[in-house]
Structure formats: structure tokens, C-alpha cells
Amino acid sequence: MKNSSSQINKVTTNMLNSQKNLQSQKSSSSFVETKEIVFSYFSDFENNNTLALNKVSINTLPGQHVAILGRNGSGKSTLAKLINGLLLPDQGEVFVLGKNTADESEIWSIRQICGMVFQNPDNQIVGTTVEEDVAFGPENLGVPSKEIRERVDLNLEKVGLSDYATKAPSQLSGGQKQKLAIAGILAMKPQCIILDEATSMLDPQASKDLMTLISELKSEYNLTIIDITHDVENAIYADYLYILQEGEILMQGTPRQVFSKPGKILSSGLELPKHLLMVYSLMNYYSGDTLRELEQKFKNGIFTVEDTIKAIQFLKTQPQIDSFEEIENKQSSNKTENAIISVKDLYFSYQKSTEHEVKALQDINFEINQGELIAIIGHSGSGKSTLVTHLNGLIVPQAGKVLINDLSTDNKKNIPEIRKRVGLLFQYPEHQLFENTVYEDIAFGPKQFNMPQKVMEKNINEAIKIVNIDKEL
The missing domain is CATH 3.40.50.300 (P-loop containing nucleotide triphosphate hydrolases)
Structure with missing residues (x-):
């Protein structure tokens, strides 16, 4: 049996009893x-x-x-x-x-x-x-x-x-x-x-x-x-x-006082710093006796990276009450090998052919298959937002192609169908929220596609439930 978060909280709270106010x-x-x-x-x-x-x-x-x-x-x-x-x-x-x-x-x-x-x-x-x-x-x-x-x-x-x-x-x-x-x-x-x-x-x-x-x-x-x-x-x-x-x-x-109460932090909807999350997750695999011994070693709580390393080194010497579950990299059962998004030789510049030209994308090529989870990572100004706004036709390639289920984004006739298939959440959500109520704003998209009233209401209620929005809004 794994120790409950309340047991961990009790131990870490005791660690702080003798701590001075920092x-x-x-x-x-x-x-x-x-x-x-x-x-x-x-x-x-x-x-x-x-x-x-x-x-x-x-x-x-x-x-x-x-x-x-x-x-x-x-x-x-x-x-x-x-x-x-x-x-x-x-x-x-x-x-x-x-x-x-x-x-x-x-x-x-x-x-x-x-x-x-x-x-x-x-x-x-x-x-x-x-x-x-x-x-x-x-x-x-x-x-x-x-x-x-x-x-x-x-x-x-x-x-x-x-x-x-x-x-x-x-x-x-x-x-x-x-x-x-x-x-x-x-x-x-x-x-x-x-x-x-x-x-x-x-x-x-x-x-x-x-x-x-x-x-x-x-x-x-x-x-x-x-x-x-x-x-x-x-x-x-x-x-x-x-x-x-x-x-x-x-x-x-103080940060040491607050972050030494992991259960309360997590209950507030926040995360723990990565190094603390690591050690507190490991605690679930050890007995109360081991955790009490850990308490004695860290009377001021586990807080710094150095504290974390020492705590993990101690835990590695102790017997576990549960083995770690093996993590298998299984592909999603609904994943296919058919590309639903294809980007080929994509180029795009802002203020092209002027002295202020900024090259945002150069020679971009990739494919995304149904069921894949893809991360696009880069520093600020690397072209991430420019790239994703190409994927539903908000920006049209200056060179190259973007295909959504073989529909090209540079053909205006394809755009309504493409936007049914590719939803885009902006960096600033207020840029795409403009109706008077939450319900009306969610309904805006389906209305543009002439969705039947009963189907639209069902979809809206499901969406509200998924993102946990108050229905009264």
C-alpha cells in the first residue's frame, strides 16, 4: 500500500516545527x-x-x-x-x-x-x-x-x-x-x-x-x-x-515553509518545483518508519536541490514497500500512418522585401499523423506562433505548402473545411473571446458551420463539462 499524501504532510509539517522564521x-x-x-x-x-x-x-x-x-x-x-x-x-x-x-x-x-x-x-x-x-x-x-x-x-x-x-x-x-x-x-x-x-x-x-x-x-x-x-x-x-x-x-x-507542505500546494491547483516533486513522489514508496527517519535528517524540511539529492540518496538505501511501475511507450490505438497535416518547404517573412524584413520560417518540413501528440519548442521569436497559425489558414505560405487532409491552405475555398478540422487556441485567449456570455462565445463557432440546434447544444454542454466551466455562465 502506498502512503497517503496526509501522511507525507504530517511528516513534512513536523520537520518545520523547530524552524526559525526566515x-x-x-x-x-x-x-x-x-x-x-x-x-x-x-x-x-x-x-x-x-x-x-x-x-x-x-x-x-x-x-x-x-x-x-x-x-x-x-x-x-x-x-x-x-x-x-x-x-x-x-x-x-x-x-x-x-x-x-x-x-x-x-x-x-x-x-x-x-x-x-x-x-x-x-x-x-x-x-x-x-x-x-x-x-x-x-x-x-x-x-x-x-x-x-x-x-x-x-x-x-x-x-x-x-x-x-x-x-x-x-x-x-x-x-x-x-x-x-x-x-x-x-x-x-x-x-x-x-x-x-x-x-x-x-x-x-x-x-x-x-x-x-x-x-x-x-x-x-x-x-x-x-x-x-x-x-x-x-x-x-x-x-x-x-x-x-x-x-x-x-x-x-517563506518558500521553505510553504513548499514543505506538498499536499496543500497540490490541492491549491499549483505544482511543486520539479526537484521537490521528484522527492515527494518517491516518498509514496517507503514506509512510515523510513519517512520518520528522513524527518530527523531534515528537521528544517526538504527545500533546496542539495536537500533533494541527499534525501533521494538516503531513500535509495531503504527498502521500498512498492516497486515502481514500468512505463511502456505504447502508441495510441487510434494512431494511423496517414498524415493529416503536411508541411512542405514552408517559408514566411514579415514585411517581406523591405528593409525591415524578418525571416520567421525557412524550409520547414514535417508531417503529423492522426492520434499523435506533437510539441513545437523554441525560444521567443523562433517562429512557433507563426508556424501554428499556418496550420489552419490564418497565414498563407509565401513559399511551400501546408496541407490538411490534402486540402491546401492557400486555396480560400478550402479554409472553412480546414477550420472544422484544425482548432487553434491563441497565445492570448482574449483575442478570440468576443461574445457577451460564455455560452454564446462557445456557440459562435458551431453557428458559423450551421450545426443543427440539438447537436450544437449537446456539443456545447459536453465542452463546458470537459473544461469545468460553471454552467450558469
Whole structure:
């Protein structure tokens, strides 16, 4: 029998009983403080409120890196907007360096103190060129022209966009746009940076580089960092964590305190950092006596990579109560050898034959068979999004062919049938959501294909059930 997660939680909780509070105390005064804030979104269509935050209280200190974790819909982004004064609480208060966000005379001061990088960089990019966008904030603060030039050059270099200074933001990939938004905030020299899922559009290496940069800036300028995220791999390096679940604080503490309670983390819909997931998964195969002995060896909990390695080395010397299941690489029973997608000699450039030409795809060839699961991996700007938007005819090849069940995407007559067969989920979901209600939005596609009413209703209800959306929406 495998040990239950409750047994593991009990052991790891005991490991923390003698642990000292590791939260960094940089100052006795708060930088950001929220006092039992409540906030709801009002729906004109349903004439009711959706509670987003319920009596949430947090306290950050000057120079501290705080991560606010939670799954989608937990209230993280709402909290960020309340801190920045973009929203005001229905109940409770929000203070930034003692300034109340409800005080209209203080709001611009608060927003100068706390720069915010949104989840979708398109929401805050306003310049016609990359360097103009970075300059926009300092110009509005009345910074002298010479200093603006220095700030623009410095921060474009810091985020790796110096070579794109004169290009239009529309020529950048999603990840590059996020870097541009961050450069624009840095150019205004705020005391605090709020990152609202700022790494969500970046590839793993770029995300790691960005958080390294943020850490360096924090140390150099004593910045306060509030990182709104679901990325546990980055959050583990914060000074302090809050985990939100359904608008309330589920857990808080130092990363070591929080991540040493794996069952509670997983119940919130989050993942564990990979190295911790590895060791806690292994614990399921060992007896309670072995886990208690492990507890004695790690009285402050298993947290670092070094802790993980030592714990695994210890477990390898102990008898298992269950053998590991063998993993067989079986092909799906419905997989065929008939290609449903064929890409042949595909080429595509943006602003082709101009001085601003950007070669996005060159000589791309592959086939996908029915039932296969294919991953397309690459760094930001490598052409991933350009490639997938070719697969349902949103972009037509400039050279080469894209065939869907032998239907070519460069023939306009084929497009309706192709889009029945290939669905595309965009990088930004809001770019494809436009109806007044959730139900109407799901129904939009089937209506365009003149699907019979009863069939459409059945399909919509099945889709709602699969993705676990509230039927009342």
C-alpha cells in the first residue's frame, strides 16, 4: 500500500516545527499593506457579482521580494491592480508607503512608486518604435532628454532588445513584447515593480534570465518586487509567499515553509518545483518508519536541490514497500500512418522585401499523423506562433505548402473545411473571446458551420463539462 499524501504532510509539517522564521526583515515599516480587502466584479448581463477577493490581508516590507501564487481565477491579478490603484476595494484598505489608494490626491504618486508589468504586454505598449515606447514613461515624468536617452539605451540593453530599438513593437514576438514592457517600467525608476505573470510569455531560459535581472535590480536599487505568478520555479526564490485560492489566502510563509507542505500546494491547483516533486513522489514508496527517519535528517524540511539529492540518496538505501511501475511507450490505438497535416518547404517573412524584413520560417518540413501528440519548442521569436497559425489558414505560405487532409491552405475555398478540422487556441485567449456570455462565445463557432440546434447544444454542454466551466455562465 502506498502512503497517503496526509501522511507525507504530517511528516513534512513536523520537520518545520523547530524552524526559525526566515522572512527577511529589511524594515519595521510596511511598503505595501492590504487590510481585509474585499472585491467583486459586477456582471451587467447576469445582474450579479462575482467575488474575486475575500478579506485578503498582506504585508510587504521595503526591499522584499514577495511572490503571490495561485491558479487562474484565484484573484492574483485583481490583487495586483488593487495595489497599483487601478481598482479600489469594495471593503478594506490598501496602503503603499502609507498612502491610501482610495485617496485620489495620492493615486499618481502611488503609480509612480509602483510600476506594473501586465500579463499581456500589448495592453501597455504605446510607442511606434521600441525605443519610443521605453521613452514614453520618462517623458511623461518630465525627465530631461539626455537622461531619457541614457535610460532607454540602458534598459533596452538590460532586457536584450538593443538591436530592436528602431523596430515597430508589432514586429516583436510575445516574449519580446514582454521584455519591452519591463524595459519601459524600469526606465521610470520605480521603488516597486509589480509583475503580473510577467514571465508567462517567455521561454524557460528567457524567464530565468529575466528573474535573474529582476533579482539584480532588486539588490542594486533596493527595489520591492511583488511577483504575481503561478510559476513555482521562480517563486521559490522569493523572500516570502502568499498562495491564493478562490480569492482567499490559503497559505503564507517563506518558500521553505510553504513548499514543505506538498499536499496543500497540490490541492491549491499549483505544482511543486520539479526537484521537490521528484522527492515527494518517491516518498509514496517507503514506509512510515523510513519517512520518520528522513524527518530527523531534515528537521528544517526538504527545500533546496542539495536537500533533494541527499534525501533521494538516503531513500535509495531503504527498502521500498512498492516497486515502481514500468512505463511502456505504447502508441495510441487510434494512431494511423496517414498524415493529416503536411508541411512542405514552408517559408514566411514579415514585411517581406523591405528593409525591415524578418525571416520567421525557412524550409520547414514535417508531417503529423492522426492520434499523435506533437510539441513545437523554441525560444521567443523562433517562429512557433507563426508556424501554428499556418496550420489552419490564418497565414498563407509565401513559399511551400501546408496541407490538411490534402486540402491546401492557400486555396480560400478550402479554409472553412480546414477550420472544422484544425482548432487553434491563441497565445492570448482574449483575442478570440468576443461574445457577451460564455455560452454564446462557445456557440459562435458551431453557428458559423450551421450545426443543427440539438447537436450544437449537446456539443456545447459536453465542452463546458470537459473544461469545468460553471454552467450558469
